[in-house]
Amino acid sequence: MIGSNFWWFGRLLVLLVLIPQIYGWGKEGHIATCKIAEGLLTEEAAAGVQSLLPESAEGDFSSVCPWADTMRFHYYWSRALHYADTPDFRCNYSYCRDCHDNKNRKDRCVTGAIFNYTNQLMSRSDPQNTHNLTEALMFLGHFMGDAHQPLHCGFIGDEGGNSINLRWFKRKANLHHVWDTLMIETAMKTYYNRDLDTMIESIQRNISNGGFDDISSWDKCNATVCPNQYASESVNLACRYAYRNATPGVTLGDEYFDSRLPVMEKRLAQGGIRLAAVLNRIFSTSLPLAAE
Numbered sequence: 001m002i003g004s005n006f007w008w009f010g011r012l013l014v015l016l017v018l019i020p021q022i023y024g025w026g027k028e029g030h031i032a033t034c035k036i037a038e039g040l041l042t043e044e045a046a047a048g049v050q051s052l053l054p055e056s057a058e059g060d061f062s063s064v065c066p067w068a069d070t071m072r073f074h075y076y077w078s079r080a081l082h083y084a085d086t087p088d089f090r091c092n093y094s095y096c097r098d099c100h101d102n103k104n105r106k107d108r109c110v111t112g113a114i115f116n117y118t119n120q121l122m123s124r125s126d127p128q129n130t131h132n133l134t135e136a137l138m139f140l141g142h143f144m145g146d147a148h149q150p151l152h153c154g155f156i157g158d159e160g161g162n163s164i165n166l167r168w169f170k171r172k173a174n175l176h177h178v179w180d181t182l183m184i185e186t187a188m189k190t191y192y193n194r195d196l197d198t199m200i201e202s203i204q205r206n207i208s209n210g211g212f213d214d215i216s217s218w219d220k221c222n223a224t225v226c227p228n229q230y231a232s233e234s235v236n237l238a239c240r241y242a243y244r245n246a247t248p249g250v251t252l253g254d255e256y257f258d259s260r261l262p263v264m265e266k267r268l269a270q271g272g273i274r275l276a277a278v279l280n281r282i283f284s285t286s287l288p289l290a291a292e
């Protein structure tokens with residue numbers, strides 16, 4: 001009897017370890033996105049963010065950015081908000097076609113969530129606004145990261161790479177998890193002394209030293225936020241880089257890692273820069289937004 005209880009407990013533990021693979025940049029990716037954003041906030045926006053952070057954050061915005069992944073069981077409705085998968089091999093994204101949950105309820109996807117939480121924060125001074133703005137901020141910080149992970153706008157048929165089982169170097173993995181977590185882990189180990197802050201600082205240096213050549217175009221956005229653009233880019237990158245040569249059963253190694261790492265670091269940088277831009281617009285007292 002005791003043995004069988006242990007068996008179930010063991011299975012449960014294995015499940016709990018495996019399940020987080022499905023839900024977005026791993027912890028490190030979300031922290032990186034939000035740390036990059038934090039460094040680019042205006043004084044107004046930084047104060048606005050501070051005023052909404054929960055006490056447990058101790059003033060550190062990036063520490064609450066992985067939070068949404070921990071809430072997926074508690075807030076069951078939020079599960080579909082981490083991604084916007086697209087029809088197989090189309091390599092394009094359309095809000096009307098792709099933004100729904102698995103019961104086809106509209107607006108329940110990562111781009112819909114970004115619109116929704118941006119709107120909640122924008123109307124924070126409206127007395128009718130009864131939303132929990134602390135949660136809105138934490139969700140927005142998280143989903144801006146997810147929308148930039150290419151396989152969060154991957155194909156429906158393979159669940160954004162979750163059902164593509166392969167090897168990452170010697171380790172068994174699925175393709176989605178490679179992009180959420182393993183590539184970042186390998187990068188930290190190979191280039192950044194196993195230290196996330198060193199990796200983030202390197203991306204920040206590339207941002208300020210012109211290491212990304214098209215950076216001035218990253219925040220071309222005629223509204224407060226432009227998640228449809230991020231999702232379109234993501235599925236395009238999924239087709240050109242993430243899925244390419246990553247068929248079931250293969251071993252991904254140096255060649256895949258070296259050629260995809262710049263893509264992954266660029267997406268972290270873009271997520272951070274755009275998150276900062278959105279927060280700067282949200283907390284700006286000198287609107288109008290349309291002119292931004």
Ligand SMILES: [Zn+2]
Pocket residue numbers: 023024025068069082142146
């Ligand atoms: Zn997520």
